[in-house]
Amino acid sequence: MSRYNPRELSEFAFYYGFHYDMCKPDALIREIKIDMKRGLRGEESFMPMLPTYLSPVARVPVGKKVLALDAGGTNLRAALVRFDAAGKAVTEHVEKAPMPGTKGPTDKEAFFDQIAAIAAPFLEENTDIEGIGFCFSYPMEVTAEGDGILLAFSKEVDAPEVIGQAIGKGLREALFRRGVRYSGRIVLLNDTASTLLCGLMAISATAGVEGDNARGVSGAPVIGIILGTGFNTAYPEIDIPKINFHEPDNPQIVVTESGNFYFRHRGWLDVEYDATTKNPNAYTTEKVISGAYLGPLSLHILKRAVADGVLRFRKQDELLRWPTLETKDLNAFMRAPLVKQGKIAVLFDDDEMDALSSFVYLVTLITRRGSFVAAAILAATVELVVGRGTFPYPFTPVRIAVEGTTFLIYQGMRQALESYLYTMLGRSTPLPYVITPVESASLNGAAVAALCKNK
Numbered sequence: 100m101s102r103y104n105p106r107e108l109s110e111f112a113f114y115y116g117f118h119y120d121m122c123k124p125d126a127l128i129r130e131i132k133i134d135m136k137r138g139l140r141g142e143e144s145f146m147p148m149l150p151t152y153l154s155p156v157a158r159v160p161v162g163k164k165v166l167a168l169d170a171g172g173t174n175l176r177a178a179l180v181r182f183d184a185a186g187k188a189v190t191e192h193v194e195k196a197p198m199p200g201t202k203g204p205t206d207k208e209a210f211f212d213q214i215a216a217i218a219a220p221f222l223e224e225n226t227d228i229e230g231i232g233f234c235f236s237y238p239m240e241v242t243a244e245g246d247g248i249l250l251a252f253s254k255e256v257d258a259p260e261v262i263g264q265a266i267g268k269g270l271r272e273a274l275f276r277r278g279v280r281y282s283g284r285i286v287l288l289n290d291t292a293s294t295l296l297c298g299l300m301a302i303s304a305t306a307g308v309e310g311d312n313a314r315g316v317s318g319a320p321v322i323g324i325i326l327g328t329g330f331n332t333a334y335p336e337i338d339i340p341k342i343n344f345h346e347p348d349n350p351q352i353v354v355t356e357s358g359n360f361y362f363r364h365r366g367w368l369d370v371e372y373d374a375t376t377k378n379p380n381a382y383t384t385e386k387v388i389s390g391a392y393l394g395p396l397s398l399h400i401l402k403r404a405v406a407d408g409v410l411r412f413r414k415q416d417e418l419l420r421w422p423t424l425e426t427k428d429l430n431a432f433m434r435a436p437l438v439k440q441g442k443i444a445v446l447f448d449d450d451e452m453d454a455l456s457s458f459v460y461l462v463t464l465i466t467r468r469g470s471f472v473a474a475a476i477l478a479a480t481v482e483l484v485v486g487r488g489t490f491p492y493p494f495t496p497v498r499i500a501v502e503g504t505t506f507l508i509y510q511g512m513r514q515a516l517e518s519y520l521y522t523m524l525g526r527s528t529p530l531p532y533v534i535t536p537v538e539s540a541s542l543n544g545a546a547v548a549a550l551c552k553n554k
Contacts, residue, residue, distance in 0.1 A: 101408070101409065101410055101411040101412070101453060101454050101457055102453050103452075103453040103454075103456040103457055103460075104409075104457075105460060107409055108404075108409060108457060108460050108461055108464070109464070111404060111407065111409045111461075112461070112464045115366045115367050115368045115400070115403065116364070116365060116366015116367055116368070116369065117365075117366045117368060117369060117387075117400060117464065117465060117468055118464060118468065119464065119467040119468040119470075119471045121364050121366070121468075122364040124471075124475060124478075124519075124522070124523050124526070125526065127364070127472070127475045128475050128478050128479045128482065128523065130363075131146075131357075131360060131475060131476055131479035132479045132482065132483055134146050134360060134361075135148060135355060135479065135480075135483060136483075138355070139336065139338065139339050139340060139341065139353070140340045140341055141340065141341030145359050145360050145361040146355045146356050146357055146359060146360050147356050147359075148336075148339070148353050148354075148355055148356075149240070149241065149353065149354040149355075149356060150241065150339055150342055150344070150351060150353055151241050151288060151292050151333075151351060151352040151353065151354060152241055152242065152243045152244075152245060152351060152553050153241075153245065153286065153288060153292065153351055153352050153548060153551050153552075153553060154349055154350065154351050154352075154551055154552045154553070155295070155296060155299055155321065155335060155350070155352060155547075155551060156299070156547065156550060156551050156552075158186060159182050159186040159299070159300050159547060159550065160182060160550055161182055161183070161184055161186060162181070162182065162184075163181065163182050163229050163550055164179065164180070164181040164225060164227055164228055164229060165179075165180050165181075165228060165229055165230050165231065165232060165546050165549035165550060166178070166179060166180075166218060166221050166222065166225075166228050166230075166231045166232070166549070167179075167180050167231075167232050167233075167234070167542045167543070167545040167546040167549070168214070168217075168218060168231060168232070168233040168234065168235075168545060169233075169234045169236075169541040169542050169545060170198060170214070170233070170234070170235050170236065170237075171198075171234070171235075171236030171237070171290060171541065172198065172236075172255065173197065173198050173201050173255060174195055174196070174197065174198055175195070175196050175197065175198045175199065175213070175214065175217060176193060176194070176195050176196075176541075176542060177193070177194045177195075177217045177218055177221060178190050178191075178192065178193045178194075178542050178546070179191045179192045179193075179221050179225060179228075180542070180543070180546035182300075182546075186300060187300065187301075188300060188539075188543045188546055188547075190539075190542070190543075192221070193542075194217050194220075194221075196213070196216075196217050198255070198256060199211075199213040199214065199256070199258060200252070200255075200256035200257045200258035200261075201255050201256055201257075203257065204257045204258070205257065205258045206258070206260050207258070207260035207261050207264060207269070208273075210258045210260070210261050210269075211261075211269040211270055211272065211273035212273050212276065212277075214270055214273065215270060215273035215274045215276070215277055215279070216277070218231070218270070218274065219274060219277050219279045222274070222279050222281050223279060228283065229283065229549065229550065230283050230284040230285075230286065230549030230550060231270075231281075231283065231284065231285045231286065231549055232286050232288070232293075232544075232545035232546050232547065232548035232549035232550075233247075233266065233267065233270070233285060233286065233287050233288070233545060233548075234288055234289065234290055234293040234541040234542070234544060234545040234548075235247055235249075235266055235287055235288070235289065236289055236290040236541070237249060237250075237251065237252055237253065237256075237289075238250040238251045239266065239287065239289070241287060241288070242265070243553065244553060245267065245284065245285070245286045245287060245553040246265045246266065246267040246268055246285070246287055247265070247266045247267065247287030247288075248263065248264070248265055248266075249261055249262050249263065249264055249266060250262070250263075266287055267285035267286075267287050270285060271285060284549065284553075286545075286548045286549055286551065286553070288352075288544070288545065288548050289331075289354060290325055290331075290502070290540065290541050290544075291323050291324070291325050291331040291332060291333040291354050292323065292333045292352050292354055292544070292548070293323075293540055293541050293543075293544025293545050293548065294323035294324065294325060294333070294500050294501070294502045294537060294540040294541075294544055295321050295322065295323025295333045295334070295335075295352060295500060295544065296321075296323075296352075296543075296544035296545075296547040296548055296551070297323075297500060297502070297537045297539070297540040297543040297544035297547065298321040298322075298323060298498055298499070298500020298535065298537050298540075299321045299498075299500075299547060300543060300547055301500065301535070301537045301538075301543070302321065302498040302500060302533065302535050302537070319495040319496055319497050319498055320334065320335045320350070320484050320497055320498070321334075321335070321497075321498045321499075321500055322334045322477070322480055322481065322484065322497060322498070322499045322500070323500050323502075323540075323544075324473075324477065324499060324500070324501050324502070324503075324506075325501075325502055325503050326388065326389065326473060326501060326502075326503040326505045326506035326512075326516075327389070327390055327502065327503025327504050327505050327506070328389060328390045328391045328503075328504075328505075329358060329385055329389050329390075329391060330357065330358040330384065330385045330388045330389040330473065330505075331354065331355065331356060331357055331358055332354075332355045332357045332476060332477070332480055333352055333353065333354045333355065334352070334353060334355070334480050334483070334484055335350035335351065335352055335353075335484065336350055336351060336352075336353040337349075337350045339351070339353065355480070357384060357476045357480075358382045358384050358385030358388070358389065359381060359382050359383075359384065359385070360383070360384040360476065361383055361384075362383045362384045362387060362472060365383060365387070368399060368400050368403055369383075369386070369387065369396070371399065372386070372395065372396050372399040372400075373386060375399075376392075384472060384476070387468060387469050387472055388469040388470075388472055388473050388505075389469075389505060390426045390427075390503075390504060390505040390509065391426070392426075393426045393429065393465065393466070393469065393505070393509070394423070394424040394425050394426030394427070394428065394429045394430075395423050395424060395426075396465065397424060397429055397461075397462050397465050398418075398421060398423060398424035398429075400461065400465060401418065401458065401461060401462075402418065402419055404457075404461055405418065405419060409457070410454060410457050410458060410461065411454060412446065412447055412448075412451045412454035412455075413448060413451065414446045414447075414448075415446075417446060418446060424443075426505075426509070428441060428442060428443065429443065429462065430508065430509050430510055432444055433459065433462055433463075433466075433510035433511070434510045436455060436458075436459050443458075463511060466509070466510070466511045466512055466515065467511070467515050469512065470511070470512050470513075470515035470516040470519060471515070471519050473516050474515075474516050474517075474519035474520040474523055475519075475523065477499065477516075477520055478520060478523035478524050481497050481499075481524060481530055481532055482524075482530065484497060485497070485530055495531070496531035496532045496533045497530070497531070497532040497533075498532070498533055498535070499532055499533065499534040499535070500535060500536075500537045500540070501534060501535065501536050501537065502536065502537055502540040506536070507536055517534060520532070520534070
């Protein structure tokens with residue numbers, strides 16, 4: 100059995116390149132901003148910086164009624180949403196149906212007909228709907244008209260004929276086939292842009308500004324971040340050379356695809372694990388941060404720790420036989436390691452507390468590395484927003500809206516991320532910010548999008 104030796108475990112992490120102190124924050128933030136600017140110019144970059152052609156409203160109009168649609172995973176949701184006197188979303192009715200193509204193969208017409216079937220009753224019963232916001236959480240290219248061209252589906256959806264189609268146009272045609280002649284706007288966006296817009300509504304325009312300072316403040320920019328199964332960020336940009344966009348007073352939302360940033364500070368074990376995934380050498384940042392990968396990556400590193408003898412316990416061969424480790428199981432253990440429940444806890448006998456402590460220490464290092472990289476992405480984004488001139492007053496904090504279970508419940512992630520971000524944004528001239536989780540981001544953000552202007 101191994102003795103708990105933090106120094107030896109840290110040396111193991113440094114040797115294999117997954118310690119959070121392997122790279123300096125200034126250098127990493129600088130690399131991220133360089134890649135972001137290259138993406139905005141249309142040059143070769145790992146972050147494509149996707150324009151949404153969607154301009155966030157300064158304030159959500161009061162009394163407006165919209166239809167919000169949310170397609171992602173296994174469910175399709177539709178909600179009638181209005182905005183009250185305080186600009187908050189009030190959901191009046193929600194319907195849910197299986198996502199088309201998840202119950203078996205479907206062709207293009209049937210796919211859109213199923214979406215129209217859930218949307219049509221709302222439009223027929225509410226003639227005062229002022230727009231449709233559609234959060235479509237699959238890879239797509241957003242057009243200047245606010246439509247979205249589908250690029251790919253995840254493995255859950257079997258509808259190959261829909262790839263390459265304009266989603267808004269397909270929905271409008273399907274509504275027409277049902278006899279619903281809807282001529283209003285249909286705005287497509289993804290879940291990251293939707294989180295940003297939800298934050299615009301959910302986080303007060305004067306968050307962090309008290310008393311007389313709040314008078315006349317229109318609100319600092321909002322950044323959206325998804326930190327759940329995947330990882331991505333979105334922010335308002337005033338200068339996008341690749342589409343000849345330059346509007347200092349009227350920015351549009353850019354989705355960075357920050358999970359694809361090439362994290363070149365990966366170690367041997369990261370590279371080994373990456374080779375086992377279905378998209379090797381892509382989304383290297385997402386693979387050190389997000390819930391889809393933290394469990395399997397941790398298992399790969401723990402197996403090496405066993406092989407190298409820095410982690411030893413009686414049932415270690417059982418761990419070595421595991422083909423994978425789900426992040427939810429790892430998180431359940433890390434939140435209560437002394438509770439003898441779950442597949443991980445039962446690996447350790449009562450007299451193996453040193454080995455259990457070593458296990459927890461190594462997983463904590465992996466989590467801290469992920470939170471460090473996520474904080475660097477956010478810090479670079481805040482600095483870019485401030486540097487672009489979209490920051491109204493030095494005392495008004497940038498608002499960061501966060502959605503995702505990895506941020507909310509994964510043991511140690513949120514605390515470490517917020518600690519790193521505070522340090523990174525205070526290294527020279529402190530940059531104020533407020534970071535807030537938002538609820539029902541896909542539906543509420545889609546509702547706001549229905550009232551935003553297209554560029």
